[in-house]
Amino acid sequence: MIAAAQQLKHVIDTSRHRLLSIAERQASEKPYLNKWSIKEILGHLIDSAANNHQRIVRMLEAADIGKLSYMQQHWVKSQDYQGEPWENVVDFWYGYNSHLAHVIARVDPTTLNNLCDVEYAEPATLRFVIEDYLRHVQHHLDQIFSNADPRERQQWERQSPS
DSSP, X not given: OHHHHHHHHHHHHHHHHHHHTSOHHHHHOOSSTXXXXXXXXXXXXXXXXXXXXXXXXXXXXXXXXXXXXXXXXXXXXXXXXXXXXXXXXXXHHHHHHXXXXXXXXXXXXXXXXXXXXXXXXXXXXHHHHXXXXXXXXXXXXXXXXXXXXXXXXXXXXXXXXX
């Protein structure tokens, strides 16, 4: 998983400056109540890092950890990323993902088939959880950097763990 860790580190390193170049006002802009602001999208990626961190570490210790899901709307709303300074959100996202890259680089290859129910059609392997997380990060960074109208943002497409 060293390559996956290096990929994550590369993505966050190359995105950090671009994220910090987004003005507070732009990051906070929320023209539609049912669509996330840029701050909330990055906050969602913090939540995703936190949840996937739990999955990865737990999957390293057990062949099947059962169900570990999260309610993304609740997490984003309850943490009020809108009320947090943009620079703090970016710095926390960057730091958390730096640590996650560190953890991923040290994953024992014998655990890559360990399972977790992440509310997809079937349980996911640790390998899938890590690869899907990388895809998820890139998807939301693409949303942020696209400057698309929030109603026109590309939606997340789940892939099958098999």
